[in-house]
Amino acid sequence: MEDIFEEKLQGLLDQHKLEEAIAVVEQQILQNPVADFKPVVGKNLLHITEALVQYLDHCFAAAENKIQVKSLYAEMNSFTINYDLWYVDVFAYDRNEGLEDTDWLADSDYQSAASQPITGLEDIQAVYQDYMDTAKWEDDAREVAAHECAALIVLRVQELFKAAKAVATARKLAWASVPVYVTAHDAYFNLLYQV
Structure with a gap:
């Protein structure tokens, strides 16, 4: 069942239907008789959009000093087992090979020196x-x-990265037109989204 669920979600992401994918998962959580994880429903991370915009702007500028950046890859840490601290790292590439075969993402040309903390879900971290x-x-x-x-x-x-990209586009920041691929390191699901 998990494979079918993951395929459905990835299909929605491939069609850029992120909001619909969120609604599907929230409905699934609400229907699950286990109450432990229900507090996550209705919460988002948009309160750290500005911090992420600044972080990405800094990462892009640092990477541009070394390479001509054609794409970025953002990866959340192994958050389900590293519940003490949630964060995102960003990697830059001098190429963009798309989503067809994502093996190229394992060979970055630049890695951010610092991580961007993910805050606001500390109650779920405790769960x-x-x-x-x-x-x-x-x-x-x-x-x-x-x-x-x-x-x-x-x-x-x-969703947070999508919001940050919208801000970057509105402000005409240097990385606004660069594709950003977003996922988590070893989440239960291998969901990859291009912003």
């Missing part, structure tokens, strides 16, 4: 800590709920 520390992952229903929540968090990070 993941309890989930891991008390081995709740051994319960199949909780495992499904954790997967659904992880998918929503990845989608919310992608």
Whole structure:
């Protein structure tokens, strides 16, 4: 079932239907009898849009000193097991090979020196800590709920990057026209979105 769910979400992302993908996952979480992860529904990360714009602007400028940037890749850390700190790292490339075969993303030309913290979901970080520390992952229903929540968090990070890109476009920032690929390092779901 998880593969079908992931395929559905990736299909929506491929069609640039991010909001619809978020709605699908939120509905799934609400229908799940496990209550632990339900507080994530309705929350977003848009309060850190300006911080992300500044971070991306700095990363792009630093990368441009070394290469001609053709694309960026943003990856959230392994947040489901690293519940103490959530953040995003950015990588720059002198090429853009698209989404058809994403192996090229493993070979970046530049990596940001600092990470951008992801804040605002500390209550969910505490849920993941309890989930891991008390081995709740051994319960199949909780495992499904954790997967659904992880998918929503990845989608919310992608929503944040989409908002940052809109700000960059409005301000005519240097990186506004550069494709940005966004995912999480080893989330339960391998959801990749191009902003």
